[in-house]
Amino acid sequence: DTAVSQTPKYLVTQMGNDKSIKCEQNLGHDTMYWYKQDSKKFLKIMFSYNNKELIINETVPNRFSPKSPDKAHLNLHINSLELGDSAVYFCASSPSGGGGTEAFFGQGTRLTVV
């Protein structure tokens, strides 16, 4: 059973389009995250949700809007896609948002904007 799963795995789209990436975790964790990995493989936090409540928004453009319908799901919607949005997006979860607990990552979604 996959602990943290994201769909789709690959996403190729044109500039200006709107797209969504879905994430689900079956670990019973309270906290979920979105991270972005750039072309140099650097990983950086975008958002953190604890039990459906937004905890962290790391100065991400307003075109990115996370939505958490319940604590097992955290989706990422991106409006008006730009070339610079091309990256690998990782969803993750951890038991709590206080830190000090192990985080687990999904397999990543490679977004290519053309």
Next chain:
Amino acid sequence: GIQVEQSPPDLILQEGANSTLRCNFSDSVNNLQWFHQNPWGQLINLFYIPSGTKQNGRLSATTVATERYSLLYISSSQTTDSGVYFCAVGIYNQGGKLIFGQGTELSVKP
């Protein structure tokens, strides 16, 4: 904010060799994890090790929290060990976010 530095940035090994990867961090942490990103892009948890020593097969890790560093040891390396190794740290009351180092890219040659 906290800085996380990994060394070396790149490493090429012959199969069977041993190696040590280092992670330095600039502040007290309550979470430290080592990940392996394989050539298919998956981030695989290796160790959750905010302090102390752990071993898992050919891999082991040690974190000396008071001196703000962690080491990942790979013994008898195999070609399947190739990929990027990331260290990531977390700080209490920061929403559980992890701050990643820039990674060590390991290539194991047969």
